[in-house]
Amino acid sequence: MNAEEAAKFEELLNPRGIAIIGATENPMSGGYSFIRAYLTSTYPQDKIYPINPKRNEVFGLKAYPNLQSIPYPVDYAIIGIPKEIILETLESCVEKGVKLVHIFTAGFSELVGYKEEGKKLEQAMSQITKGKLRILGPNCMGIYIPKNGLVLAAELPVGLENSGKIAFVSQSGAFTHIFTIMSHYNGLKFSKMFSYGNGIDINCPEILEYLNEHDSDTEIIFQYLEGFRDKKTAKRYYKVLKNLKKPLILLKGGLTEAGSRVTMSHTSSLAGTIEIYNSLIKQMGIIEVHSLQEALDALKLFYFCKPYPKGNRVGLIGGGGGNSVMIADIFARAGLKVPNLDRETESQIQSWIGEQFINGTISCNPIDLNAAGFDNRILKKVIKAFDDSPQIDVLVIFENIDFLIGFAKKMKLEGLSKGFYRFFVRLKKKLKKNIIIISVPVIKEADVLAEAFEVEKLLFGAEIPVMNSNEGTANALAKLIQYTEFIKKNNL
Amino acid sequence: MNAEEAAKFEELLNPRGIAIIGATENPMSGGYSFIRAYLTSTYPQDKIYPINPKRNEVFGLKAYPNLQSIPYPVDYAIIGIPKEIILETLESCVEKGVKLVHIFTAGFSELVGYKEEGKKLEQAMSQITKGKLRILGPNCMGIYIPKNGLVLAAELPVGLENSGKIAFVSQSGAFTHIFTIMSHYNGLKFSKMFSYGNGIDINCPEILEYLNEHDSDTEIIFQYLEGFRDKKTAKRYYKVLKNLKKPLILLKGGLTEAGSRVTMSHTSSLAGTIEIYNSLIKQMGIIEVHSLQEALDALKLFYFCKPYPKGNRVGLIGGGGGNSVMIADIFARAGLKVPNLDRETESQIQSWIGEQFINGTISCNPIDLNAAGFDNRILKKVIKAFDDSPQIDVLVIFENIDFLIGFAKKMKLEGLSKGFYRFFVRLKKKLKKNIIIISVPVIKEADVLAEAFEVEKLLFGAEIPVMNSNEGTANALAKLIQYTEFIKKNNL
Structure with missing residues (x-):
C-alpha cells in the first residue's frame, strides 16, 4: 500500500454522509440497531439518512425511499436489508456514488446449506461493485472510529475524549461490540475498529497494512482472526506481518479441531494449521492471546506501561x-x-x-x-x-x-x-x-x-x-x- | 482419630461461652476486629465476654478485667493481646478451664529477626497448655462455623441458611476472610473453616482427619497449605491423604523458589519440594489449583454439578x-x-x-x-x-x-x-x-x-x-x- 492508496483508504473512513438502508423502528429488524447507534453518536445528525420506502421519518430523522432521492453526497452506506434484494441495493449504491458499503446482512457463503449459492451471490456482489465502491462484509458490524463518530452499536464512547491508540481488526462482529464495552470499563480507548466478516472485498491484510504503516492514530493493533477465503489473501497477510512496525496482539480462532469446525460456518474461513501459525508467532514477534480476557490484559499493559x-x-x-x-x-x-x-x-x-x-x-x-x-x-x-x-x-x-x-x-x-x-x-x-x-x-x-x-x-x-x-x-x-x-x- | 477423639475435637467447636481477650473499641488494636465480628454474628450475645481491665463495657457488652472474674463457663478464648503477656494469659486460660484458645497475635517463630526467640516462646506456650487446652495459632484468624455463629470477621454470612457443605482449612488467615466473601457472592456456603497459622498444636492433619472421616456436615474440602513445621506433622498429613474419602481441592503455596522464600516468613513453614507434591497429587486424586480464583471455579462445579x-x-x-x-x-x-x-x-x-x-x-x-x-x-x-x-x-x-x-x-x-x-x-x-x-x-x-x-x-x-x-x-x-x-x- 503506497501513500496514495493509503490516502484513498483513509478517505473511506471520513464519509460526508451516511445512509442506513433498511433503517426502522422495529427492534427485530437488522436496520434498527444501526439507526439507534447513530442516534447516540457524535456524527452530525443531519448527515444521517435513513432509507425506508414505507416511512417519512425514522426516530425523528427524515427518511428517504431510496438513495437516489437523497439530495446530498452519501459516502458510506450501511445495509441491513434481506439478502434477496442485495444486488439491486448495491447497484443503487454504485449509481449514487457511494464509496464504502458496509453489509450487515448475513446468510451468504458462511451459511450451512447455502454455501454454494452464497458464494455465487457474493461473486455477483463483487462484479457489480468492482472498481466502483468498496465493500466491508457481508456478515459484519462495520466500523467504529470514535474520533469521527462512526459507530457499530448504540451508546459507544465517541468523540475525541474517547479516542485512543488501539486499533482492533475483527473477523467476528459481536466481538467488536462486546470488546468496546469491556475496554471502555478498563481504561482503553480506540483509534479505529473494523469488523469485516466474510471479507469479500476489504479484508484484514489491507486493513492491517493501513494501520501498521500509514495510520498515525494507531500505536497497538489487536486482531481477531479466524482464517482466509483464499491463498491470495493469506499471502498478503503474511507479507504485512513481515513488515510489522507496531505490536500486534493476535487472537487466532479455530486452532483446535473443535474451533476450526465452527469458523467455516461463522465466516466461511479455513482456519489453517497450527504449525504455520506457531512458526509465524515466533518469527514475527506477534503477541499471542487465547481469549478476549487475555487480550484485554495484554492491551492494558502494552497501553499503559x-x-x-x-x-x-x-x-x-x-x-x-x-x-x-x-x-x-x-x-x-x-x-x-x-x-x-x-x-x-x-x-x-x-x-x-x-x-x-x-x-x-x-x-x-x-x-x-x-x-x-x-x-x-x-x-x-x-x-x-x-x-x-x-x-x-x-x-x-x-x-x-x-x-x-x-x-x-x-x-x-x-x-x-x-x-x-x-x-x-x-x-x-x-x-x-x-x-x-x-x-x-x-x-x-x-x-x-x-x-x-x-x-x-x-x-x-x-x-x-x-x-x-x-x-x-x-x-x-x-x-x-x-x-x-x-x-x-x-x-x- | 477414633470416634472418641473426634467427639472431643467436635466439642471444641461448640463452645458454651467465648472470651475475647484484648477486646477494645480502638480499631488499631488486634482485639477490635474480633469483638466487631461477634457483635455481627448469631452467636448468643450474652455468652460473649470481652476481657479488658481498663473498661466496664466494650461496644455495650459487659467487660471483665480477667477470665477469672467471669462467673460462667468459657470454652473458647480468642487472644488479641501483645505476645509479651501471652504466657500469663495462657496460664489464666488453663486455670479458667478454657478448652480451645485461638491466638490471633502474630510475631512468633515466623518473624524474620525473631525466629529463634519466637520458637522458644512457642515451646513455652505448648508446655503451659499441653494436655490442658488446645491451641489454634498463633498468627491466625481462627474458626468460622456459620451454623454455630463462630466467626473470624465482621458481618460474615451466618446461621443455618448460610451453612453449606464446603470446609476450608487455611494456613493463611487473610485467605479465610477474603475467600468467605468471594464465595458468598458465588453461591458457595461453608460447613467449617479453620485458619491455624503457625499451628503449634492443632495443625492441618488433625483438622483434615476430622473433616474427612468424621464431619457429616462436610462434603468437599478446600485447603491452602504452605508446608509443615516438622516431619511428624508432614507424615500425619500424608497418612490422612491416603484415606481421602472426600474431594480435596488443594492450593499449595511455595511451589516456586520465589514463593517458598515467603512461606518461611509467613507461617514458619518449609514448603517442601515440588517432586513430592506432584507425585502426591497424582496418587491421591487431589484436585490441584493455583489461586483462590481457580479454587472458586473448581468448588462451584464440585458443589453444584x-x-x-x-x-x-x-x-x-x-x-x-x-x-x-x-x-x-x-x-x-x-x-x-x-x-x-x-x-x-x-x-x-x-x-x-x-x-x-x-x-x-x-x-x-x-x-x-x-x-x-x-x-x-x-x-x-x-x-x-x-x-x-x-x-x-x-x-x-x-x-x-x-x-x-x-x-x-x-x-x-x-x-x-x-x-x-x-x-x-x-x-x-x-x-x-x-x-x-x-x-x-x-x-x-x-x-x-x-x-x-x-x-x-x-x-x-x-x-x-x-x-x-x-x-x-x-x-x-x-x-x-x-x-x-x-x-x-x-x-x-
Missing part, C-alpha cells in the same frame, strides 16, 4: 501472607523473576515498618505490608525503595480495591480507602519504573462497586493499569517483556 | 460466532471434547431455528443461536436436544448476563433479559445432565450489576453454577472430570 519494562524482574508489594506466597508462585510460574532485594534494602524496609507494625509483616520480595500498607509514609518509602532497587524492573501492587472499600465501610473506617488510591496517582509521576495494580474482584454489591469503579477510573486516568486477575497480569507481563526482548534482538 | 458428569464431552450453547469459536478452542485446549452432534440433530436444530432466524446462526456444537436464543421455545428445544444427545455429557451455556441486561436497557428492550434467566431455573429441573452458565463480566455500572447479581443469585439458588471466565470454567470442568475418572478407576 510506557516505556516498556527493561527486564523481567518483578517487585511485588501488597498485603496478606498467603496472597504474597500465591502471587510470587504465579509470577514465577509465568516465567518472570521475583528476585530477592539486597539485605540492606530489606533491613531498611524493616526499620521503616518499625515496632508498631512489624508483627505479621514480611519484609522481602514479595513484601507483605499488612496494616503498615495503610500508612502512606511507610508505603511511599517502600515503593521508592523498590523503584530505586537495581534488582527490580517493574512494580506490582496487589490490593483488592472492592474488598478494601467494603471492609472500610463495614469496620466504620471510611477514611482508610479514600486517600489510599489518590496516593498512587500522585506517586506515579515520581516513579522511574512502571507500576501495575492488581485488584481481584471479591465483592458483588452495587454501592461498593460503584466506588471501586470510580477509583479504577482515577487510576486509569493516571495511566496506572488496574488488572483484575493475578494469573492474567503475570501472563500479560510475560508477553510484554517477551515482546520488548524480540524488539531489542531484532533492532526494531 | 451433581451427580458429576459421566464424561468429558461438552455441549456448548450460546451466542456470537467469534465467541463460539473461541470457547470451543478454550474447552478443547483444556483437554475436553467438543464433539459433533449427529447430522439428524443438527438438521432438527436448523428446522427449529427456521427461516426467521437462520442467517447468522451456527447449528453445530458449539451452537451460535444468535437472536434465536431469545426465543424460549427454540432455546428449550435446542437445550433438550443436547440433553438427550448420546454425544454429550455436560451442557455449557455462554451468555454475558451483565451485557445482556445493559444491552436490553440501552435498546429499550427491557423484556428481553427479564424472563431469560427464570427460564433456566425452570428448565434445570427437567434436565438429565448438568448445566453450567458462563457469564464473563463486561460492564461496570452499578445499576446493571445490581440486576446481574440478582440474576446470579436466582441461578445459584437453583443450583446452576454461574462462572465468570471461559478458561476458568474449562479448567475447572477438566478437573471435575479427572476426579470422577480417578474415583471410578480406584473404585472409591
Whole structure:
C-alpha cells in the first residue's frame, strides 16, 4: 500500500454522509440497531439518512425511499436489508456514488446449506461493485472510529475524549461490540475498529497494512482472526506481518479441531494449521492471546506501561501472607523473576515498618505490608525503595480495591480507602519504573462497586493499569517483556 | 482419630461461652476486629465476654478485667493481646478451664529477626497448655462455623441458611476472610473453616482427619497449605491423604523458589519440594489449583454439578460466532471434547431455528443461536436436544448476563433479559445432565450489576453454577472430570 492508496483508504473512513438502508423502528429488524447507534453518536445528525420506502421519518430523522432521492453526497452506506434484494441495493449504491458499503446482512457463503449459492451471490456482489465502491462484509458490524463518530452499536464512547491508540481488526462482529464495552470499563480507548466478516472485498491484510504503516492514530493493533477465503489473501497477510512496525496482539480462532469446525460456518474461513501459525508467532514477534480476557490484559499493559519494562524482574508489594506466597508462585510460574532485594534494602524496609507494625509483616520480595500498607509514609518509602532497587524492573501492587472499600465501610473506617488510591496517582509521576495494580474482584454489591469503579477510573486516568486477575497480569507481563526482548534482538 | 477423639475435637467447636481477650473499641488494636465480628454474628450475645481491665463495657457488652472474674463457663478464648503477656494469659486460660484458645497475635517463630526467640516462646506456650487446652495459632484468624455463629470477621454470612457443605482449612488467615466473601457472592456456603497459622498444636492433619472421616456436615474440602513445621506433622498429613474419602481441592503455596522464600516468613513453614507434591497429587486424586480464583471455579462445579458428569464431552450453547469459536478452542485446549452432534440433530436444530432466524446462526456444537436464543421455545428445544444427545455429557451455556441486561436497557428492550434467566431455573429441573452458565463480566455500572447479581443469585439458588471466565470454567470442568475418572478407576 503506497501513500496514495493509503490516502484513498483513509478517505473511506471520513464519509460526508451516511445512509442506513433498511433503517426502522422495529427492534427485530437488522436496520434498527444501526439507526439507534447513530442516534447516540457524535456524527452530525443531519448527515444521517435513513432509507425506508414505507416511512417519512425514522426516530425523528427524515427518511428517504431510496438513495437516489437523497439530495446530498452519501459516502458510506450501511445495509441491513434481506439478502434477496442485495444486488439491486448495491447497484443503487454504485449509481449514487457511494464509496464504502458496509453489509450487515448475513446468510451468504458462511451459511450451512447455502454455501454454494452464497458464494455465487457474493461473486455477483463483487462484479457489480468492482472498481466502483468498496465493500466491508457481508456478515459484519462495520466500523467504529470514535474520533469521527462512526459507530457499530448504540451508546459507544465517541468523540475525541474517547479516542485512543488501539486499533482492533475483527473477523467476528459481536466481538467488536462486546470488546468496546469491556475496554471502555478498563481504561482503553480506540483509534479505529473494523469488523469485516466474510471479507469479500476489504479484508484484514489491507486493513492491517493501513494501520501498521500509514495510520498515525494507531500505536497497538489487536486482531481477531479466524482464517482466509483464499491463498491470495493469506499471502498478503503474511507479507504485512513481515513488515510489522507496531505490536500486534493476535487472537487466532479455530486452532483446535473443535474451533476450526465452527469458523467455516461463522465466516466461511479455513482456519489453517497450527504449525504455520506457531512458526509465524515466533518469527514475527506477534503477541499471542487465547481469549478476549487475555487480550484485554495484554492491551492494558502494552497501553499503559510506557516505556516498556527493561527486564523481567518483578517487585511485588501488597498485603496478606498467603496472597504474597500465591502471587510470587504465579509470577514465577509465568516465567518472570521475583528476585530477592539486597539485605540492606530489606533491613531498611524493616526499620521503616518499625515496632508498631512489624508483627505479621514480611519484609522481602514479595513484601507483605499488612496494616503498615495503610500508612502512606511507610508505603511511599517502600515503593521508592523498590523503584530505586537495581534488582527490580517493574512494580506490582496487589490490593483488592472492592474488598478494601467494603471492609472500610463495614469496620466504620471510611477514611482508610479514600486517600489510599489518590496516593498512587500522585506517586506515579515520581516513579522511574512502571507500576501495575492488581485488584481481584471479591465483592458483588452495587454501592461498593460503584466506588471501586470510580477509583479504577482515577487510576486509569493516571495511566496506572488496574488488572483484575493475578494469573492474567503475570501472563500479560510475560508477553510484554517477551515482546520488548524480540524488539531489542531484532533492532526494531 | 477414633470416634472418641473426634467427639472431643467436635466439642471444641461448640463452645458454651467465648472470651475475647484484648477486646477494645480502638480499631488499631488486634482485639477490635474480633469483638466487631461477634457483635455481627448469631452467636448468643450474652455468652460473649470481652476481657479488658481498663473498661466496664466494650461496644455495650459487659467487660471483665480477667477470665477469672467471669462467673460462667468459657470454652473458647480468642487472644488479641501483645505476645509479651501471652504466657500469663495462657496460664489464666488453663486455670479458667478454657478448652480451645485461638491466638490471633502474630510475631512468633515466623518473624524474620525473631525466629529463634519466637520458637522458644512457642515451646513455652505448648508446655503451659499441653494436655490442658488446645491451641489454634498463633498468627491466625481462627474458626468460622456459620451454623454455630463462630466467626473470624465482621458481618460474615451466618446461621443455618448460610451453612453449606464446603470446609476450608487455611494456613493463611487473610485467605479465610477474603475467600468467605468471594464465595458468598458465588453461591458457595461453608460447613467449617479453620485458619491455624503457625499451628503449634492443632495443625492441618488433625483438622483434615476430622473433616474427612468424621464431619457429616462436610462434603468437599478446600485447603491452602504452605508446608509443615516438622516431619511428624508432614507424615500425619500424608497418612490422612491416603484415606481421602472426600474431594480435596488443594492450593499449595511455595511451589516456586520465589514463593517458598515467603512461606518461611509467613507461617514458619518449609514448603517442601515440588517432586513430592506432584507425585502426591497424582496418587491421591487431589484436585490441584493455583489461586483462590481457580479454587472458586473448581468448588462451584464440585458443589453444584451433581451427580458429576459421566464424561468429558461438552455441549456448548450460546451466542456470537467469534465467541463460539473461541470457547470451543478454550474447552478443547483444556483437554475436553467438543464433539459433533449427529447430522439428524443438527438438521432438527436448523428446522427449529427456521427461516426467521437462520442467517447468522451456527447449528453445530458449539451452537451460535444468535437472536434465536431469545426465543424460549427454540432455546428449550435446542437445550433438550443436547440433553438427550448420546454425544454429550455436560451442557455449557455462554451468555454475558451483565451485557445482556445493559444491552436490553440501552435498546429499550427491557423484556428481553427479564424472563431469560427464570427460564433456566425452570428448565434445570427437567434436565438429565448438568448445566453450567458462563457469564464473563463486561460492564461496570452499578445499576446493571445490581440486576446481574440478582440474576446470579436466582441461578445459584437453583443450583446452576454461574462462572465468570471461559478458561476458568474449562479448567475447572477438566478437573471435575479427572476426579470422577480417578474415583471410578480406584473404585472409591
